[in-house]
Amino acid sequence: MKVLIAGGAGYIGSTVASACGDAGITPVIVDSLATGRREFAARWAFYEGDIADGALIDRVFAEHPDVGAVVHCAALIVVPDSVADPAGYYRANVAKSLDFVGHLLRNRCPRLIFSSSAAIYRPGADLAVDEDSPLDPGSPYARTKAVCEAMFADIAAAEPIRVLSLRYFNPIGADPKMRTGLQLRRPSHALGQLIQAHAEGVPFLITGTDYPTPDGTGVRDYVHVWDLAAAHVAALGSFDALPGPSAVINLGTGAGTTVRELLDAFNRVVGHPVQAREAPRRPGDTAGAYTRTDRARRLLGWQPRYDLTEGIRHSLAWAALREQILG
């Protein structure tokens, strides 16, 4: 079987492509290179272009009639940009996804896996969420994910396509074989900032120390990107046994990590510890959440294999190699 990976030249899509390739499922990539990297798609059949381009998608299916499923990772993902340009984000993430699913239906594609996000959950008193927890996306970006999930579920109820939305928590790390990783030079998430502070010898800012969490700092569920990728391989294998025309599964580790715990874990890995300074909350930040993992285990037979320390090690190893691989 082949799998079409939309956004397969990006961080997560390229890792999913490697995991599929390693498992004997041949990836075919469509990516506009809006943020993705040609180098990440070089090993596979690669179509540079937009998911909304019907002629392009028709050509992909004509040239690869054995594509049996699509993984849809193509999106714009920068939360502050989505606040500044909501119309642009709805166009890129929702309108183009609607066009894309039309092209998939025309080409009789029966299976769609959609990259959704934990950012759609309502921040609440309980830090642990599951798939039935209340939703309340906190940004235009997150709302595009919630709208797409609902849109795909409606379409799956009426058309011959089934949809699985995978809600990713906080991906870290890189392909353990270092074929791909985060393409950004300055990632804005906490681990990215720790790596930068370490490289530049400057203090790391702990933004927010008065959250209702065990030590007052924000909680995240850091899931290794290779584990995320492995979950897609598992999903492709168990797709036809999923209940109903559409399903939702959270992908995280089941453990919450506070910013202070992340800092401590980071400092245990590196030779020269990073110093930290406390700072006020940033606008829009929340206490965060971690997921219960029962559904992923039950429906996909999947559970994460890499721990936080390995995620940090692989992120550091990739940061050291990034320039060499991507120039």
Ligand SMILES: NC(=O)c1ccc[n+]([C@@H]2O[C@H](COP(=O)([O-])OP(=O)(O)OC[C@H]3O[C@@H](n4cnc5c(N)ncnc54)[C@H](O)[C@@H]3O)[C@@H](O)[C@H]2O)c1
């Ligand atoms: N990185 C995270 O923390 C995170 C968390 C939860 C969910 N997600 C979701 O996972 C998916 C992948 O995220 P990522 O971190 O790999 O981001 P990324 O920016 O590295 O990858 C997105 C890819 O999609 C491509 N793309 C964007 N619009 C396109 C279009 N219209 N047509 C064709 N290609 C297009 C980009 O060029 C890029 O290669 C996204 O849908 C994102 O919303 C990411």
